[in-house]
Amino acid sequence: MRILHATDTFGPTLGGIEVMVDQLASAQARAGHDVTVLTRTPGPDTPPAPGTPGVCRRPGRLTALLREADVVHGHVSAWSPLAMRAVGDGARADVPAVATVHSMWGAAWPAFRAAAVLGGWTGRSVQWAAVSDAAARPVRRALREREVLVIPNAVDTAFWAPHTDPRPRPEVTVVAVGRMHRRKRPLRLVSVLEQARANVPAATAIRAVVVGDGPQHRAFRREVAARGMQSWVHAPGNLSHEQIRALYADADVFVAPATLESFGIAALEARTAGLVVLAREHTGVGAFVDHGVDGLLSGSDAQMAEQLADLCADPVTRGRMAAHNRATVPALDWANVLHRNEHAYAAAGAVEHACLCVPVA
Structure with a gap:
């Protein structure tokens, strides 16, 4: 599978999203997938290789990368314009698109709800997910028309x-x-x-x-x-x-x-x-x-x-x-979690490409 990850920040910046995307992309590459990470973080580009993900630091290549992708996976925090553009463009181009929320929207969910309605995200063919039940709850309130999966992070x-x-x-x-x-x-x-x-x-x-x-x-x-x-x-x-x-x-x-x-x-x-x-x-x-x-x-x-x-x-x-x-070894190892991402990719491929005719409250 050709997987395109889109994240606004990536290494050498250190943080939860940066570490998780790097580890997920690396685990998928080791599993035999062709993986590329697209980011706005400056640095050198590296092409994908067997067992190693590639990194593209030129957001202007998004359209070209989408043409080569089987799925696009955007990693969303409170403000993630590149990740959101990637999944939005992917959905419009009939590329299965997954958006994983990595932050706690918490009490700010009404603002995200308003932005989602105004931006048409409630009807866009994107499979939404969050990294925990705690993170998923406000996302479900903001995107009440859509199913929100839980795809936990993992460690080695x-x-x-x-x-x-x-x-x-x-x-x-x-x-x-x-x-x-x-x-x-x-x-x-x-x-x-x-x-x-x-x-x-x-x-x-x-x-x-x-x-x-x-x-x-x-x-x-x-x-x-x-x-x-x-x-x-x-x-x-x-x-x-x-x-x-x-x-x-x-x-x-x-x-x-x-x-x-x-x-x-x-x-x-x-x-x-x-x-x-x-x-x-x-x-x-x-x-x-x-x-x-x-x-x-x-x-x-x-x-x-x-x-x-x-x-x-x-x-x-x-x-x-x-x-x-x-x-007691926790179950959240990459060997046990990779399939959760693959399930989300399959679910994204099944999402209808028409707006859901559900009244917006």
């Missing part, structure tokens, strides 16, 4: 799985990984860490490592220094996957403070590595974290701080969850 579980036995450590290590962007709430994480530390006995040593870069990185470091936490809270910036895997080998708890987390690839990687995951309720992390089994889900920042303090102070509960996570 063999890469992230722990390869050594846990060993005693003198401190509890808390890790967070993600872009230092307001949507990820890194500054709120500082407050959560401070409150948790205050509620843990002084004899329990805690180290926190917050990995990632972005527009709030300097503000995060300033906030840590202003609160006198720099002796135990570290922000090294971006790390490679190999470096993060090594960090996880000596870590205990992964914290994901974002309330608009559509899936949580980094949290899934940490869960696969055996860490106890602490995240917010009603996010995509709930797709692979069962409360009290794989980790804990919080209803507020205050509750997250309490739960983190409990985990740091209670090695028995922490050890029970970590043992479960180390022994």
